[in-house]
Amino acid sequence: MIRIQTSRLVGMLSDLALTAHQDPEVGKSIAGVLIYSDRGVLTDSPGTTTVLAGLSMSNTTIGHTAEVADGDLRPTLLRLDDVQGLIAVLRKKCKGEKDNDPKHHVAVRLSGDVVEVVEDLPQTRLFECADAWRTSFKAGPLNDFPRTPWAVLADVETWATVHDSFLGKDVPARLRTDFAPQDLAAFCAIAKRRKDSVETYRTHQRRPVGVQIGLSYRGVIIPSSYSDMSTAAAVDAPDAPIYRPTLPPRVPTGRAKAAAPPIDLDPPEWTAADDDAPDGPPTESMFTDAELTSAPVAAGDAVADDARITPELLAEAAAVVITTQGGSRSALQRRLRVGKAMVGVLLDRLELLGVVGPSDGATARTVLVRPDQVDDVVARIIGGAS
Numbered sequence: 001m002i003r004i005q006t007s008r009l010v011g012m013l014s015d016l017a018l019t020a021h022q023d024p025e026v027g028k029s030i031a032g033v034l035i036y037s038d039r040g041v042l043t044d045s046p047g048t049t050t051v052l053a054g055l056s057m058s059n060t061t062i063g064h065t066a067e068v069a070d071g072d073l074r075p076t077l078l079r080l081d082d083v084q085g086l087i088a089v090l091r092k093k094c095k096g097e098k099d100n101d102p103k104h105h106v107a108v109r110l111s112g113d114v115v116e117v118v119e120d121l122p123q124t125r126l127f128e129c130a131d132a133w134r135t136s137f138k139a140g141p142l143n144d145f146p147r148t149p150w151a152v153l154a155d156v157e158t159w160a161t162v163h164d165s166f167l168g169k170d171v172p173a174r175l176r177t178d179f180a181p182q183d184l185a186a187f188c189a190i191a192k193r194r195k196d197s198v199e200t201y202r203t204h205q206r207r208p209v210g211v212q213i214g215l216s217y218r219g220v221i222i223p224s225s226y227s228d229m230s231t232a233a234a235v236d237a238p239d240a241p242i243y244r245p246t247l248p249p250r251v252p253t254g255r256a257k258a259a260a261p262p263i264d265l266d267p268p269e270w271t272a273a274d275d276d277a278p279d280g281p282p283t284e285s286m287f288t289d290a291e292l293t294s295a296p297v298a299a300g301d302a303v304a305d306d307a308r309i310t311p312e313l314l315a316e317a318a319a320v321v322i323t324t325q326g327g328s329r330s331a332l333q334r335r336l337r338v339g340k341a342m343v344g345v346l347l348d349r350l351e352l353l354g355v356v357g358p359s360d361g362a363t364a365r366t367v368l369v370r371p372d373q374v375d376d377v378v379a380r381i382i383g384g385a386s
Helices: 006-018 024-030 080-093 149-154 181-194 254-259 299-308 311-324 329-336 340-352 371-385
Strands: 002-005 032-040 049-057 061-068 076-079 105-111 114-120 134-138 161-164 169-172 198-201 209-213 217-221
Touching: 002 006, 002 049, 002 061, 006 032, 006 049, 006 061, 006 080, 006 105, 006 181, 032 080, 049 149, 061 149, 061 181, 076 080, 080 114, 080 134, 149 217, 181 198, 181 209, 181 217, 311 329, 311 340, 311 371, 329 340
Parallel strands: none
Antiparallel strands: 002 105, 032 049, 032 076, 049 061, 061 217, 105 114, 114 134, 161 169, 198 209, 209 217
């Protein structure tokens, strides 16, 4: 049996429910929260103390935390629906309670395969008190719970490369990591409740990203996609367009206006004539590729670009076009960071492969392949090269 402050148990279960698999029919043994006692350092007192630890996981996240407790509890899997029911009831019992003045506690024990939770009233014998609130439910299938999440939580080794067995080569680390919004939302909600920030520890875009919130919460979030050759965009910086308005100069108000004559608090708007200034601030033209102009491309340039196209670059171009379902020359050029002539050659190659339709002047090419076929096309390009 383990005894714990009710508000701490509610907070711990609330956090762990966010990173548990939400569909019991699919998640099976991981659609719940695993709780167990251990020894750890969670207080300012010297030495270790008893803690109630908890872990939950889904296909893309892992959450792990602990709270100070008394007693002992062997590993017990609480099904997600039972966890949510406990939270709803116990939250009302500790409503308005301050952490430094705890009044309400509960005791949890595992009897066979039945979990019992009993309200710990003052001067009672816990499970023998008829007036105490209590509930019981069957524990989840502990035998099916994975044994690997703790090793994943502890894996913080930085990877310069990760081997891709499908491509048969090492993939270097890039700066970008992609996450699914719902996975990020879970950790943001946990951080909000704990009134702390979300710390992330990235090792490689193809490896899980470590998460820490405060001093007692650890987590893992799995990237939703890989920002390297096998995905739509392999850029190392954000490339969505930024639109800068032309604002009037600021005019001082209040005391500043009375103390000094009006001054221009903003730098002047830069014109095209300032683009070549060696020490000038960045201008709009520095954030756009000069090759996006309508200047004609020489035939010799196209031949040179054709010689520099690798299977990896062609596969990346195919992934961009298929995933975005857009055959725009300028959009592909922005994503791949290559010249205009090379983009034209890439699109011609993709036309021969049946990925896009023929060129129709300035109109974007029609994409002939569905997004769910992107992996097959990439494999065909890479496989054909090998």
